[in-house]
Amino acid sequence: MKKLTALALGTVMAVSMTAGVSAATVESKDDLKNATIGVQLGTTGDIEASEYEKDGATVKRYSKGSEAIQALLAGQIDCVIIDSQPAQKFVENADGLKILDEPFVEEEYAICLKKGNDELLDKINGALEELKEDGTVDDIMNNYIGDNIGETPYESPEDVDRSNGTLIMATNAEFEPYEYREGDAIVGIDADIAQAICDKLGYELEIDDMEFDAILAAVQSGKADFGAAGMTVTEDRLESVDFTDTYANASQVIIVKAD
Template identity: 45%
Template structure:
């Protein structure tokens, strides 16, 4: 079931034209292609640079909650609920707002740690939360008979807050890795993810690439003066900086961390960095939203 769902989502997530890797182009100069008024836009290179699994990070001292979460993941995947939620964000459906109660230790509450700057998994509009993870959180709290409390924080603090028992569970598009397992126990995976490269639309440097190795080879030709933006604490940062645990050799370019992927893409369009590497689904959502504003 998971493999079929992952394949379907991967096809839905594909955006823009198939890009590749041949000619050289300075991504910090010129205007975008396909923009009638000459404004600068961005595009996602439609090649997965990594293969990852998202899971929820549960408080190590709550094994019963872990069992409940795993059972709930299996349930919503088997009965089609997970597909229905994803369709709201990938298939033209209507996302539903999720409200958070105030933290109150006298009440039976499910306290969720997140970083609501990761559309389409978690983001805000006004005082309300939206996203795949947030809708799952609301249904999970309902299933457990608890009141939902969402704690929005920097991504780096999400797993730490659970490890310090300030929150019950981390739901923030978390890729499973050993470093985070120091603070949380991961649930069963619920989503197949990857990293993708975002470039300016007038950048043709990757137009002949057909796979991840070709993209990586081209990125390996960058200079130390080149800059690649990432969301701080995410797999993209490990990919650029290099990490033995993840199996990433790193790139010669400077890694520039941002609080969110949208800030990185905006700085790309401002000409301050050459590329952005972030998760595939947020890359698609962010570029679409920013391009519409150009």
């Protein structure tokens, strides 16, 4: 697995230790009302953390999760709220951080599509169901998470007919292990699941990397056919896009500095 140097953790020590220093102690969700919270803009963590602003919390929004981690290490914020799997990678690769035991919120990941694109929605749901039943989704997950990382890589069948054209996937490749960069390639759970879906449906896959908060707009406008970026199904998002069936369960967690 690629270390989080690709997410700019190597620049952490260059961040000023004096600018905007925060000092609240966060030991549970109850402490968030007095805290300065770092989140990635437009994510579930951003949406859920916003609820604490009315209680006196300050929410600082960053374009990338790695930027929020840098700010936490620099003492500029008190905690970071982010998805559990990327959180584990951040903590593994940066000294002095820990994840609180209590999950912040449980969530479900799904693929988003433009509202009314029912034909493609039905096709993707059908492919997802087949990939779940034959164990492909589990193998993809296990290849990136758990005790057998790297042992079950997804490979496209040799005889795939791609005559149906190309599907464009919008993502944000700053979210290991769901999507991240290895050299020029975007890899990860979502990239592999999307490739497996396209293989089932007879499409080429093209991945368009963008800021997370631009994904919904890209799908709505037709710039992308679907979005996959560890995206949680929420009532707000359902107002602007449709979602496929769930393909993964996850949670938001709180990262703080270790004692």
